[in-house]
Amino acid sequence: MMADPLALEVLCFRLGGILWGIEAEQVDRIARPEETLDDPLLDPARVLGVAPRDSTSGQRLLLRPGAARVVLPVDEILDLVSLSTNDLAALPPLIAGALPDERIWGVGKMGDEVLLLLDVATLCGAKTQAGDMAGREEG
Amino acid sequence: MVAGEETSGAERRAALLRQADEAAQAQEARDGAAIHLLLVALRGEHYGFPLDRVREVVKPAPITPVPSIPEHILGVMNLRGEILPVLDLKRLLGLGAGAADPQGRIVIVKSPGMAVGFLADSVEDAIEVRGTLEPPLATLPERQAQYLQGQIAYEDRLVGVLDVETLLHRRE
Numbered sequence: 495m496m497a498d499p500l501a502l503e504v505l506c507f508r509l510g511g512i513l514w515g516i517e518a519e520q521v522d523r524i525a526r527p528e529e530t531l532d533d534p535l536l537d538p539a540r541v542l543g544v545a546p547r548d549s550t551s552g553q554r555l556l557l558r559p560g561a562a563r564v565v566l567p568v569d570e571i572l573d574l575v576s577l578s579t580n581d582l583a584a585l586p587p588l589i590a591g592a593l594p595d596e597r598i599w600g601v602g603k604m605g606d607e608v609l610l611l612l613d614v615a616t617l618c619g620a621k622t623q624a625g626d627m628a629g630r631e632e633g
Numbered sequence: 634m635v636a637g638e639e640t641s642g643a644e645r646r647a648a649l650l651r652q653a654d655e656a657a658q659a660q661e662a663r664d665g666a667a668i669h670l671l672l673v674a675l676r677g678e679h680y681g682f683p684l685d686r687v688r689e690v691v692k693p694a695p696i697t698p699v700p701s702i703p704e705h706i707l708g709v710m711n712l713r714g715e716i717l718p719v720l721d722l723k724r725l726l727g728l729g730a731g732a733a734d735p736q737g738r739i740v741i742v743k744s745p746g747m748a749v750g751f752l753a754d755s756v757e758d759a760i761e762v763r764g765t766l767e768p769p770l771a772t773l774p775e776r777q778a779q780y781l782q783g784q785i786a787y788e789d790r791l792v793g794v795l796d797v798e799t800l801l802h803r804r805e
Contacts, residue, residue, distance in 0.1 A: 512698060543700030585699075586718040587747060588801065589709060592702040601697075601709060601716050608697040608709050608716060 498578045504602060506572040506609060507555065510544025514568075515575075515602055515609045516555070522563055524571055525554040533563040541617050542597070559614035566614075577602045582611075595619070665764040668785060670794065672760050673740060673753035676728045680753075680793045681760070681785075688741045688748055690756050705803065707752060710739070717741065719750040725800055727776035744801055751800070762787045766794060 503518035525531055533556065539545040546552045547569050555566045581603045584590070590598075597616045602609035661667075670681030671690070691712060696719050698708040705724040709716050719739060724730055739750040766783035770791075773781075782794045 510700070512700070580714075583716045586709065586716060586749075588718045588749060589699055589702060589706065592706060593699070594701060597701075598699065603711050603714060603716070606695045606711055608695075608711050610697065610699065 498576075501576045501578050502582065503574060504577055504609070504611065505555070505574050506604075507553075507568040508570045508572065509538055509542070509546060509568045511547065511569075512544060513572075513604065513607055513609045515577075515611050516557065516614060517611075518574060520557055520559050520614045522556040522558040525556055525565065527553070529554075531556070531565050533565050535565045535567070536617065538567060542612075557614045559618050564614070564618060575602075575604075577609075668762045668764075668766065668794070670760050670762060670792065671740065672757040672787075672792065673722070673738075674755045674757060675723050675726065675753060678728075678793070679757070679787075679790050680722075680726075680781075680795055681762075682740055682742060682751075682795050683782075683797065684759055686742050686744070686797050688743045691739050691741065691750075693737050693739055693752065703803075710750060712741070712750075715748070717748055717750050719752060720800070722751045722753050722800075725803065726780060727774055742797055742801075744797065749801060760787060762792070769793065 504515035505518055505521045506513060506515050508514070531554070536557075546567050552567050552569050553571050555568055555571065557564050557566055583601050583603065585593075585598055585601060590596075595616050597613055598610050599613045599616075600611045602611060668681075669684035671684050671687045672679055672681050674680075694710050694712065696708045696710050699706070705721050707719045707721050710719050721730060722740075736755040737752060738756040739752050740756065741748055741750050762785050764785050766785050768783055769778035769781045770784065773793075777793070780796055780800050782796045784791050784793050786792075
């Protein structure tokens with residue numbers, strides 16, 4: 495079978511009990527557990543409204559929405575999946591209209607479960623607008 | 634049969650149909666127009682969705698919560714490949730939060746350009762009620778009354794008839 499040229503590579507992870515996805519091209523890499531990082535840390539509770547379930551044992555994603563890297567702590571990094579156009583959908587207008595910005599640009603269909611597709615650039619913009627520079631991560 | 638008799642027969646039938654129609658209208662005026670509702674229960678109280686707005690009723694499927702949205706929106710569900718928002722009817726009506734009840738059902742309601750799920754404690758029946766839709770009782774909290782077209786008596790209960798458009802366009 496030929497690969498779908500419109501398929502989207504998405505890194506899936508869980509955060510706050512929710513299944514999330516970020517386009518692979520916005521992901522720099524997965525941080526090693528012992529690694530000390532010098533990049534700005536996104537606070538999920540502030541920028542997303544969800545907190546990691548266990549802040550001590552979670553994993554960290556290094557994201558590159560633009561020129562700069564940011565760190566996003568998550569509960570669990572799952573897998574890199576390829577979503578075809580049939581697996582993608584827009585957020586229902588009732589939900590999209592209730593969000594403060596376009597931080598969730600769509601959804602992926604993963605069986606019964608719905609994957610929320612996160613726009614990291616919007617998140618970083620929200621962080622800046624809120625003046626929420628959480629500082630550098632301490633190793 | 635001669636032509637004159639045919640005409641008179643047709644006129645008689647037309648007159649009979651007119652009378653039948655007038656009788657039906659008079660009956661409807663006495664009894665009230667028929668209102669078709671899907672009866673749902675919330676904390677023991679009964680509410681009705683206008684049946685012509687109901688697309689289907691499904692058992693609760695996994696609902697993915699979406700952070701940073703009003704709490705009466707439970708999230709999104711994947712219904713046979715269609716992504717639908719699901720609202721908590723109890724929370725909308727000020728009756729507390731929805732619970733994961735095995736009897737719980739999601740009522741999929743049609744609205745122009747979209748479909749939306751409403752979580753209810755249970756779905757009882759599709760009913761036809763004749764009577765007059767009365768304004769919500771003054772004792773009903775405003776939080777609830779604003780989402781009702783009115784109330785109507787059905788058997789031994791008072792059913793709140795839900796105003797779907799107002800429910801869908803709530804802003805917080």
